[in-house]
Amino acid sequence: MQINDPATVAELAALYPRYEQALVTNDVETLMAMFWASPHVMRFGATENLYGMDELEAFRKARPSVGLARRVVRQDIVAFGTDFGSITLEFEREANGRLIRGRQSQTWVRLPEGWRIVAAHVSLLPSS
Numbered sequence: 057m058q059i060n061d062p063a064t065v066a067e068l069a070a071l072y073p074r075y076e077q078a079l080v081t082n083d084v085e086t087l088m089a090m091f092w093a094s095p096h097v098m099r100f101g102a103t104e105n106l107y108g109m110d111e112l113e114a115f116r117k118a119r120p121s122v123g124l125a126r127r128v129v130r131q132d133i134v135a136f137g138t139d140f141g142s143i144t145l146e147f148e149r150e151a152n153g154r155l156i157r158g159r160q161s162q163t164w165v166r167l168p169e170g171w172r173i174v175a176a177h178v179s180l181l182p183s184s
Contacts, residue, residue, distance in 0.1 A: 057136060057137045058137060058138075059134070059135070059136060060134060060135050061135055061137070061138055063138070064135035064137070064138045064139075064141060065133050065135050065141070067171065068133050068135060068141050068143060068164060068171070069133055071090075071164075071171055072131070072133075072143055074086065074090070075087070075090055075162075075173075076128065078090070079124065080124045080125050080126065081121075081124070082116075082119065082121035082124060084113070084116045084117055087116055088109070088112070088113055088116065090172065090173055091109065091112060091172060091173045091174075091176075092165070092167065092172040092173065092174045093109055093169075093172075094108070094109065094174075095107070095108040095109070096108070096174070097109060097112065097173070097174055097175070098175050098176070099112055099115075099175070099176040099177070099178075100176070100177045100178070100179075101115070101177075101178045102158070102178055102179055102180045123149075123151060124149075125149060126147040126148060126149040126158075127147060127148050127149070128145050128146070128147050129145075129146050129147060129148055130145060130146040131143065131144070131145040132144050132145070138166070139165060139166035140163075140164070140165055140166070141163075141164045142161060142162065142163055142164065143161070143162045143164065144159070144160065144161045144162075145159065145160050146158070146159050146160075147159070147160065154183065156180060156183075157180070157181040158178060158179060158180040158181060159178070159179055159181070160176070160177065160178045161176065161177045162175070162176045162177075163175040163176070
């Protein structure tokens with residue numbers, strides 16, 4: 057198996073800005089389309105554990121759509137073969153006059169319908 061096939065890494069790198077834009081603008085339709093439409097998809101957030109598309113969609117629709125802007129300070133992509141990869145990043149955002157730092161990981165799989173996120177995790181770092 058080839059690690060970091062350049063074409064595969066480039067595909068994932070091209071997909072991620074679409075995800076980030078949908079995230080910070082609360083474009084629920086685009087976000088949901090980027091996740092695997094399965095009861096097996098999961099997302100662990102800073103305050104929630106979501107299993108399956110129904111829970112994930114309900115969370116996205118109920119989430120406030122303000123204050124979502126953030127700055128990605130580090131992003132890493134690792135591809136395993138041509139159909140599996142991970143995107144991890146560190147981010148910062150301002151909230152209530154203080155800097156909040158967090159991290160995010162996504163597992164991407166190329167399915168018949170295209171690249172989809174099959175598992176995701178977001179967590180915040182303790183304030184310093």
